[in-house]
Amino acid sequence: MAQVTLRKVVKKYDEVLAVRGIDLDIMDKEFVVLVGPSGCGKSTTLRMIAGLEEITDGDIAIGGDVVNDVPPKDRDIAMVFQNYALYPHMNVYENMSFGLKLKRTPKDIIDQRVRQAAQILDITELLDRKPKQLSGGQRQRVAMGRAIVRDPKVFLFDEPLSNLDAKLRVQMRTEIKKVHQKVRTTTVYVTHDQIEAMTLADRVVVMNGGNIEQVGPPNELYHSPKTKFVAGFIGSPAMNMVPCQLEASGDALKVRLSDTLSLAVPASRTARYRPHVGKPGLLFGLRPEHLTETRPHLEADMQTFDVKLDVTEPMGMETLVYFAINGIDICGRVNPNAGARESQTMKLCADMANMHLIDDKTEQVL
Amino acid sequence: MADATITTSPGAPTRPRYGSMSRDRRWALRWSYFFLTLFAIFFLTPPIYMFVTSLKSSAEISAEINPWWVFDPTLSNYIGLLTDNVFLTFFLNSALISVCVVTITMMISVVAAFALARMKFWGSATLATGVFLTYLIPETLLFIPLFKMFAWVNDTFGIQLMNHWWTMIILYPTLTVPFCTWIMIGYFASIPKELDEAALIDGATWFQTLTKIFIPVALPGLIAATIFAFTVSWAQFLYPLAFTTSTKELVLPVGIITTLIKGDVFNWGQIMAGALLGAAPPLIIYAFLMDYYIAGLTAGATKG
Numbered sequence: 001m002a003q004v005t006l007r008k009v010v011k012k013y014d015e016v017l018a019v020r021g022i023d024l025d026i027m028d029k030e031f032v033v034l035v036g037p038s039g040c041g042k043s044t045t046l047r048m049i050a051g052l053e054e055i056t057d058g059d060i061a062i063g064g065d066v067v068n069d070v071p072p073k074d075r076d077i078a079m080v081f082q083n084y085a086l087y088p089h090m091n092v093y094e095n096m097s098f099g100l101k102l103k104r105t106p107k108d109i110i111d112q113r114v115r116q117a118a119q120i121l122d123i124t125e126l127l128d129r130k131p132k133q134l135s136g137g138q139r140q141r142v143a144m145g146r147a148i149v150r151d152p153k154v155f156l157f158d159e160p161l162s163n164l165d166a167k168l169r170v171q172m173r174t175e176i177k178k179v180h181q182k183v184r185t186t187t188v189y190v191t192h193d194q195i196e197a198m199t200l201a202d203r204v205v206v207m208n209g210g211n212i213e214q215v216g217p218p219n220e221l222y223h224s225p226k227t228k229f230v231a232g233f234i235g236s237p238a239m240n241m242v243p244c245q246l247e248a249s250g251d252a253l254k255v256r257l258s259d260t261l262s263l264a265v266p267a268s269r270t271a272r273y274r275p276h277v278g279k280p281g282l283l284f285g286l287r288p289e290h291l292t293e294t295r296p297h298l299e300a301d302m303q304t305f306d307v308k309l310d311v312t313e314p315m316g317m318e319t320l321v322y323f324a325i326n327g328i329d330i331c332g333r334v335n336p337n338a339g340a341r342e343s344q345t346m347k348l349c350a351d352m353a354n355m356h357l358i359d360d361k362t363e364q365v366l
Numbered sequence: 367m368a369d370a371t372i373t374t375s376p377g378a379p380t381r382p383r384y385g386s387m388s389r390d391r392r393w394a395l396r397w398s399y400f401f402l403t404l405f406a407i408f409f410l411t412p413p414i415y416m417f418v419t420s421l422k423s424s425a426e427i428s429a430e431i432n433p434w435w436v437f438d439p440t441l442s443n444y445i446g447l448l449t450d451n452v453f454l455t456f457f458l459n460s461a462l463i464s465v466c467v468v469t470i471t472m473m474i475s476v477v478a479a480f481a482l483a484r485m486k487f488w489g490s491a492t493l494a495t496g497v498f499l500t501y502l503i504p505e506t507l508l509f510i511p512l513f514k515m516f517a518w519v520n521d522t523f524g525i526q527l528m529n530h531w532w533t534m535i536i537l538y539p540t541l542t543v544p545f546c547t548w549i550m551i552g553y554f555a556s557i558p559k560e561l562d563e564a565a566l567i568d569g570a571t572w573f574q575t576l577t578k579i580f581i582p583v584a585l586p587g588l589i590a591a592t593i594f595a596f597t598v599s600w601a602q603f604l605y606p607l608a609f610t611t612s613t614k615e616l617v618l619p620v621g622i623i624t625t626l627i628k629g630d631v632f633n634w635g636q637i638m639a640g641a642l643l644g645a646a647p648p649l650i651i652y653a654f655l656m657d658y659y660i661a662g663l664t665a666g667a668t669k670g
């Protein structure tokens with residue numbers, strides 16, 4: 001019952017266009033993550049849904065009702081802020097019950113809801129502490145508790161984990177996911193961290209410069225990015241992109257990366273790529289994990305070539321290897337036992353079934 | 367890259383040490399005690415001298431003996447003042463004025479500061495600066511225009527503002543409100559914006575946000591402003607001197623000098639006793655509120 005719909009939503013701050021007319025449909029119970037670089041308009045979008053910012057143009061609907069002129073408290077939303085925004089002079093219980101008290105909810109119902117939320121979040125023993133007596137992770141839980149207690153139509157999170165250290169962030173990420181599985185409230189979550197986005201989201205919304213680049217489930221974004229930006233933004237280490245020429249040789253196609261290196265395009269892609277043969281400004285894209293050490297039994301679209309490694313970075317479960325083609329650094333991920341050595345030649349294997357071809361002019365993935 | 371980080375792990379450069387932390391600290395402490403003592407002597411000498419004098423009879427004060435010692439202590443100055451209805455009237459006038467002024471000041475300046483700090487309306491920034499600028503105008507420049515205004519009020523409405531102690535209740539806020547508003551704007555501005563946004567989402571009205579969030583969180587600032595307002599109104603001298611003349615309308619600072627100095631006869635013992643009694647209420651209030659003030663500070667109230 002709580003879909004969120006954005007129609008041609010625009011936000012203008014004086015002369016700055018922060019959000020440039022975005023359309024978005026968020027379904028009931030869905031966990032949607034807005035992700036993008038800093039300043040791309042994620043927070044602004046979220047705050048417009050919350051009612052903390054007026055929208056310059058367009059419509060926002062929550063649960064089917066247009067809420068453009070509805071004040072935040074009547075939108076039936078709850079928000080978790082990056083700095084938690086706990087009321088410093090109230091203890092955890094009071095923090096969580098503040099909203100309900102203002103709505104004149106009966107005391108016993110407040111108590112029941114606070115205790116239930118505290119149990120979900122495992123903060124029952126913290127209920128009479130003040131925020132300053134809590135650790136970052138605990139404050140984060142209380143902030144979530146404050147949202148859960150109100151049982152809103154929509155949860156809004158604005159970078160809720162950015163103030164935590166790396167280890168705690170991973171832990172709280174799982175926690176948020178668990179809570180969503182228990183509470184099943186429609187959630188809009190803002191982050192600049194693509195890993196957070198991938199791990200949490202039912203669907204990811206990639207934003208850039210006030211526009212939506214692509215919307216889709218994490219794996220779809222990962223494997224079939226629609227734009228150069230999404231291809232480069234999602235995934236770490238980032239996708240390798242090398243200028244290339246698309247050449248035809250009979251029925252087959254080849255991407256030429258340098259004078260000495262060209263790789264055959266899989267047969268399944270030839271029809272799709274044929275119109276772009278000879279086009280200037282093409283980029284060949286391949287994720288590091290599709291550039292591995294060679295193995296005894298190569299699959300159909302795997303091709304090997306020799307490179308001279310510049311740098312190797314052992315990560316434990318894998319080793320990142322770097323080499324250059326025409327001065328552009330390329331990263332591959334090889335087995336730590338594959339014997340990768342800096343300044344030595346190594347035979348690598350490119351899994352061309354996972355290649356991307358990007359038009360650098362239109363920034364579209366072809 | 368990984369190799370490189372291992373081989374270049376830098377050994378801490380070994381440099382001879384010429385001084386130690388504890389020695390630096392000892393010197394710092396010595397200097398601070400030296401200056402603190404200097405300060406204490408400088409600022410405590412007058413009140414001590416006042417206290418000593420207040421315990422002397424007029425005869426002893428005028429006698430040519432060591433003025434720093436009381437040879438024949440007497441409480442007659444204090445008893446004389448405390449049994450004197452005139453002195454008690456001064457005291458009561460001062461107290462009533464101060465309590466009213468503090469109340470009025472805080473009611474106006476807290477609300478004004480909240481509006482100026484948080485509600486972005488057209489001209490709010492200019493207004494905030496304007497509020498502070500009014501504080502910078504010296505009061506000595508104001509009492510002649512005020513005479514004119516009082517005359518006008520008398521002509522127009524038939525209300526005589528001259529020579530009434532309660533006129534001070536209207537006058538003093540012009541001195542206290544701007545500065546207190548300024549202090550409160552500072553405190554309110556330091557409260558993270560997300561806090562009122564959270565309250566807004568929780569369903570609080572502006573007024574509830576002010577009373578339930580801002581005032582409790584900015585309590586140290588509120589107390590600082592209260593102390594300021596009280597000090598200004600308790601110690602105000604110029605306005606009551608200019609605008610009140612009848613004995614029963616005088617406030618303490620003016621009353622002491624006008625009634626205890628008769629022509630060229632200075633009743634030093636009673637003047638000193640009166641001044642010390644007059645200094646007692648602020649001292650008591652400071653002592654009480656300071657604890658609270660410091661407790662508020664150490665609670666780190668403004669960090670979520």
Ligand SMILES: Nc1ncnc2c1ncn2[C@@H]1O[C@H](COP(=O)(O)OP(=O)(O)O)[C@@H](O)[C@H]1O
Nearest residue numbers: 013016017018037038039040041042043044045
């Ligand atoms: N209150 C404001 N006034 C003017 N410009 C703003 C304001 N808030 C945000 N912006 C601008 O809008 C753009 C988007 O900001 P924001 O939504 O906060 O980005 P982010 O994706 O990092 O959350 C930025 O260019 C920012 O400078």
Ligand SMILES: [Mg+2]
Nearest residue numbers: 042043044159
């Ligand atoms: Mg942001």
